[in-house]
Amino acid sequence: MIDKYKQAFQEEARELLVELESALLELDQKRDDREVVGRAFRALHTIKGSGAMFGFDDVAGFAHNLETAFDRLRNGQIAATADLINLTLAAGDQIKTMLDEAAGRGNVDHLRSASILAELQELTGLSDTRPDAAHLSPAAPGAPGVAAHDWDIHFRPGPAVLLNGINPLLLLRELRELGRLQIDLDTSAIPPLGSIDAEHCYLAWNMVLTTTVEPEAIRDVFIFVEDDCELSIERAPDQAASAPDAPLAMVVAVNPPALTAAKPKLRDAAGPVSQGAASSIRVSTEKLDQLVNLVGELVTVQARLSEVAGRRDDVDILDISEAVDRLTAALRENSMSIRMLPLKTTFERFRRLVHDLSADLHKEVDFTIEGADTELDKTVIDRLNDPLVHLIRNSMDHGIETPEARRTAGKPPIATIHLSARHAGANVLIRVSDDGRGLDVEAVRARAIEQGLIDPATRLSEAEIFSLILAPGFSTAREVTDVSGRGVGMDVVRRSIEALRGSIDIASKPGEGLTVTLRLPLTLAIIDGLLVRVGEAHFILPLANSLECVELTRQDILDAHGKHIANVRGEIIPYIRLSEYFQMGPSRPEREQIMVVETEHGHYGFVVDQVLGDHQTVIKNLGRLYRNVQVVSGATILGNGSVALILDPHRLVQNVVQSGSQNKRSDGRNARHNNSVDRHESARSNLSVPKGQE
Amino acid sequence: MAKVILTVDDSASVRQMVKFTLADAGYKVIEAVDGRDALSKLTNPVNLVITDLNMPNLDGIGLIRQVRANPACKGIPIIMLTTESQETRKLEGKAAGATGWIVKPFATQQLLAVVKRVLG
Numbered sequence: 001m002i003d004k005y006k007q008a009f010q011e012e013a014r015e016l017l018v019e020l021e022s023a024l025l026e027l028d029q030k031r032d033d034r035e036v037v038g039r040a041f042r043a044l045h046t047i048k049g050s051g052a053m054f055g056f057d058d059v060a061g062f063a064h065n066l067e068t069a070f071d072r073l074r075n076g077q078i079a080a081t082a083d084l085i086n087l088t089l090a091a092g093d094q095i096k097t098m099l100d101e102a103a104g105r106g107n108v109d110h111l112r113s114a115s116i117l118a119e120l121q122e123l124t125g126l127s128d129t130r131p132d133a134a135h136l137s138p139a140a141p142g143a144p145g146v147a148a149h150d151w152d153i154h155f156r157p158g159p160a161v162l163l164n165g166i167n168p169l170l171l172l173r174e175l176r177e178l179g180r181l182q183i184d185l186d187t188s189a190i191p192p193l194g195s196i197d198a199e200h201c202y203l204a205w206n207m208v209l210t211t212t213v214e215p216e217a218i219r220d221v222f223i224f225v226e227d228d229c230e231l232s233i234e235r236a237p238d239q240a241a242s243a244p245d246a247p248l249a250m251v252v253a254v255n256p257p258a259l260t261a262a263k264p265k266l267r268d269a270a271g272p273v274s275q276g277a278a279s280s281i282r283v284s285t286e287k288l289d290q291l292v293n294l295v296g297e298l299v300t301v302q303a304r305l306s307e308v309a310g311r312r313d314d315v316d317i318l319d320i321s322e323a324v325d326r327l328t329a330a331l332r333e334n335s336m337s338i339r340m341l342p343l344k345t346t347f348e349r350f351r352r353l354v355h356d357l358s359a360d361l362h363k364e365v366d367f368t369i370e371g372a373d374t375e376l377d378k379t380v381i382d383r384l385n386d387p388l389v390h391l392i393r394n395s396m397d398h399g400i401e402t403p404e405a406r407r408t409a410g411k412p413p414i415a416t417i418h419l420s421a422r423h424a425g426a427n428v429l430i431r432v433s434d435d436g437r438g439l440d441v442e443a444v445r446a447r448a449i450e451q452g453l454i455d456p457a458t459r460l461s462e463a464e465i466f467s468l469i470l471a472p473g474f475s476t477a478r479e480v481t482d483v484s485g486r487g488v489g490m491d492v493v494r495r496s497i498e499a500l501r502g503s504i505d506i507a508s509k510p511g512e513g514l515t516v517t518l519r520l521p522l523t524l525a526i527i528d529g530l531l532v533r534v535g536e537a538h539f540i541l542p543l544a545n546s547l548e549c550v551e552l553t554r555q556d557i558l559d560a561h562g563k564h565i566a567n568v569r570g571e572i573i574p575y576i577r578l579s580e581y582f583q584m585g586p587s588r589p590e591r592e593q594i595m596v597v598e599t600e601h602g603h604y605g606f607v608v609d610q611v612l613g614d615h616q617t618v619i620k621n622l623g624r625l626y627r628n629v630q631v632v633s634g635a636t637i638l639g640n641g642s643v644a645l646i647l648d649p650h651r652l653v654q655n656v657v658q659s660g661s662q663n664k665r666s667d668g669r670n671a672r673h674n675n676s677v678d679r680h681e682s683a684r685s686n687l688s689v690p691k692g693q694e
Numbered sequence: 695m696a697k698v699i700l701t702v703d704d705s706a707s708v709r710q711m712v713k714f715t716l717a718d719a720g721y722k723v724i725e726a727v728d729g730r731d732a733l734s735k736l737t738n739p740v741n742l743v744i745t746d747l748n749m750p751n752l753d754g755i756g757l758i759r760q761v762r763a764n765p766a767c768k769g770i771p772i773i774m775l776t777t778e779s780q781e782t783r784k785l786e787g788k789a790a791g792a793t794g795w796i797v798k799p800f801a802t803q804q805l806l807a808v809v810k811r812v813l814g
Contacts, residue, residue, distance in 0.1 A: 005714070008707040042748050046705040049777055052799035053711065060799075163762070165771030165793035170814045199769075224794035224811070 150236035156204035158228035179211030307639030370420035399436030426544030433515035529617035575605030729757035
């Protein structure tokens with residue numbers, strides 16, 4: 001193996017000598033060009049460094065003297081004279097003969113080497129600084145002592161240790177390899193939560209190491225940090241070694257599993273199902289569904305327990321209730337993760353589909369997959385297959401042109417279809433995009449008018465027009481396909497996705513391709529929600545998209561001059577007042593709260609009377625009557641037995657933005673809550689807010 | 695997943711040695727010929743950087759400074775390769791935020807020991 005390196009060094013050194021030579025010749029022309037001196041220096045430096053590493057000690061030693069000379073030249077301590085340049089050229093030739101000798105060709109004239117060095121000394125006034133062999137060869141590890149001793153080690157790394165890329169844990173691990181190690185963690189320097197800088201290290205360790213190695217070897221472990229840390233390594237008094245039981249009460253013995261336990265546990269929770277056959281068992285889906293149902297019931301009961309405990313104001317019961325709360329949350333997360341599967345198998349299946357279709361249709365397609373490790377509830381994955389097949393078929397069939405057509409259009413003849421998945425809050429986004437001919441906005445619009453889907457006078461945004469191809473009436477019109485390149489059975493896709501409480505977005509540029517984005521909830525059973533109160537009613541907002549809660553005072557409202565916008569730390573956030581949206585009467589408390597939520601339309605606020613806190617939310621489906629209520633994604637049962645509706649912030653914002661844009665284009669993104677919104681939504685809102693709920 | 699190590703050196707033979715040694719130990723090694731090249735390769739996830747100090751375009755110290763100033767990768771360990779004559783450069787490198795150093799010439803075991811120390 002080392003021969004392979006030697007060969008590589010031989011080749012490289014010869015290249016460097018050529019570089020050195022050209023630099024020297026250039027230097028001869030421009031005597032004070034620092035850049036050129038630097039080039040020569042680097043060449044010599046590398047020859048020296050690599051030479052020593054691969055056992056070319058004579059080359060390294062020789063180059064070292066030249067390097068020293070050029071270092072002085074570089075720093076302006078000596079001048080580049082013609083003599084020095086000529087001598088260095090000769091030295092370069094000498095190095096070449098050394099390399100030749102090592103490769104088995106010819107012999108080195110050692111007298112000549114000596115004379116060159118002597119001449120160099122004369123020119124630069126330097127003595128032979130050739131480093132001794134001990135320096136050049138790797139240091140030998142110190143011989144271990146015989147008897148084991150106890151060492152008291154105190155180690156407090158400097159605050160910036162993490163910023164410099166040191167992981168103190170690894171140092172402790174290395175220490176443990178030297179002998180038996182007892183570690184006591186000193187957390188006394190951790191400041192209050194408010195002033196913690198997450199990038200600083202506040203920890204210190206007091207350790208007792210029982211080892212046979214020399215103290216230098218212990219110190220060596222800390223070599224990279226010793227300059228900026230508190231470190232003391234002292235021989236422990238002997239009685240400590242003879243009676244180790246006494247301090248043990250204070251000291252935590254650390255075993256390898258204890259240090260590493262935390263991370264694997266997290267991993268296990270994330271994907272036990274996907275871990276391969278060896279460590280998994282097959283369980284019928286029914287049993288899993290049952291488990292999740294039971295956990296759902298448990299969560300509901302737990303909510304009642306919390307409620308009752310809160311009312312009783314009994315410390316003991318509160319304590320139990322909190323413990324149950326934590327356990328339920330963990331149990332919930334665990335049982336949900338069991339149902340999670342990576343999208344890989346589903347995605348990979350489409351490779352075959354694309355392959356077969358491209359042969360049938362005589363189109364060349366490069367199919368790429370991204371984010372196949374993204375996990376999604378098994379039920380969702382199962383029901384995702386058909387819509388995806390549909391979308392990919394559509395892309396292949398209508399979107400992508402024949403290779404000839406692509407060439408004429410100036411595109412690469414091989415088309416691409418990209419299938420990707422990624423997490424976004426409590427949702428997973430699945431994208432199918434192609435670089436085919438895309439959708440023609442005007443053609444879609446004309447067709448929609450023709451079919452009576454929209455009024456010719458309505459002004460719609462591009463996204464709104466594209467969403468028309470999802471409408472049922474638009475589906476089977478074959479001739480549209482020829483114009484628009486799309487439109488077969490998209491309403492089927494839409495229905496399947498909406499059944500999963502997902503949504504579809506379409507983006508396209510004519511001639512450049514089309515992207516369909518499916519937004520799906522991570523799970524259909526239980527989510528983390530935030531319980532809020534508006535008037536007498538309670539609502540749940542999904543926690544995953546929520547950013548923060550801030551207060552909205554009368555003054556804030558006055559400052560905005562009637563517009564529904566709030567200034568949250570300098571950011572202008574449009575908001576929707578839920579009591580107005582749902583027409584819940586005029587009463588308005590002195591202080592309201594805004595929940596800031598991340599949506600596709602940027603940050604949006606939802607104004608509520610009060611934010612009550614987290615709520616593990618078991619999603620119950622609404623009855624058939626309410627199926628068309630878009631802004632509500634389900635309902636849940638609260639601890640006191642009443643019902644709270646789960647709001648879909650994404651849809652809420654979309655509705656407001658859309659009705660806002662239809663009625664008041666000039667207002668843009670502004671979520672002005674004008675009456676038209678109410679009118680537009682009134683049919684739905686009356687349904688979605690059962691006033692008699694309480 | 696194999697940890698990714700970026701070796702930055704203008705000497706191909708040093709890069710090759712680092713690469714072979716670490717690849718044998720199960721790491722994934724990518725190479726860069728100087729600091730500027732290294733910065734362009736740091737756009738992908740890298741677990742450790744091993745860099746020479748003397749390089750054209752952008753030298754090792756400059757590379758360390760730029761990595762530490764970049765929020766996307768500022769916490770990654772950086773090991774510099776120094777020579778015994780470069781004590782001041784070593785201090786400069788430490789001040790710039792280098793995690794550790796290896797003195798050239800070094801044996802493969804030393805390299806592995808240092809990599810293990812900072813990478814686990």
